[in-house]
Amino acid sequence: MNRTDRLYALVEELRAAAPRPRSARLLARRFEVSVRTIERDLAALQQSGVPIHAEPGRSGGYVLDRGQTLPPLAITPAEATALAVGLQTLAGTPFAADARSALHKVLAVMPQRERTAAAELTGRVRLLVPATRPAPPAGPVVPAALREALTAGRVLRLEYADAAGRVTVRDVEPLGFLGGAGHWYLAGWCRLRRAPRGFRLDRVRSATALDERVPRRDFDLGAIGTLGSDVVPLDAATVM
Known part of the structure; x- marks a missing residue:
């Protein structure tokens, strides 16, 4: 890794931490250089205006202040490729289109090279x-x-169709997606x-967000079990 790439990587390492x-x-071990080299790099970043400061003490070190203005994220070609590969695993989920949109945004801000x-x-x-694997569903x-x-x-106020096609109107306190x-x-x-x-998302005919906030309930996604490839809520509750 050349020095320019290492400086970008240092900022991202501190930003993530x-x-x-x-x-x-620790940073010297991470980037396989000497402690002195890391200290020179950090000093150069500080002089260029990156908001990095040192905290003293045994548990101290260098901290990046994310509350101040920072340069944009530096995405490497390998990281962009990882996002593109990971996108393939989202086929057939509610998030495939959003993932494609996010990848396009990432690519749009990357330098041409x-x-x-x-x-x-x-x-x-x-x-x-x-070869026999079916194509993922939309x-x-x-x-x-x-x-x-x-x-x-x-x-949420949902218009929801059950397995027989009967539509009911329900007020629902949303918790999360399962699938x-x-x-x-x-x-x-x-x-x-x-x-x-x-x-089931494919049975939601319409969804309207109400002004009312969801109250706190002792119910979480970890309490939901699975049955085959479908998901069933909490013990005796039935998937509609």
Whole structure:
């Protein structure tokens, strides 16, 4: 690694660790250089305006202040390639389109040289899958209101169709997404049934975020078990 690459990598290492300090000795081992070289690099970064300061003491070290203005993230060609490969594992999930959008944003801010190198490296990667493996299903369309309500912690009003096609209107306190090789579900507390339920995303006819905040409940995703490739909520509760 040349010095310019090491300086970028040092910033990213400290950024990832913040607010915890990193000692010069640990950084020297990480980048396989001497402690003196790391100290010179850190001094150069400080002089260029990167908000790095030293914390004294046995557990001290160098800390990067993420609250101040920092240069943009430096994405290496290998990191961009890893994102592109990882994107393939999201096929058939509710997040495939978002992952593609995120990758495009990453590529858009990369310098041309690194972007070209990433494209070349990605072109040399092939994923091996069994010849009989079926193509991944298209991911369920997740209404924007559903995702936003989950992020903001707001109650959802769903129009939801059961297995027989009957549509009911339910106020649901969203908890998270569950899924895998089979179907994907919105897990949450159903006020109509007064119990935790899993709502298949492909049966959600509409979703509206309400102004009401989700109250705190003693219910978490870790309490949900699996049955085959489907997900079932909490003990006797039934997936609708």
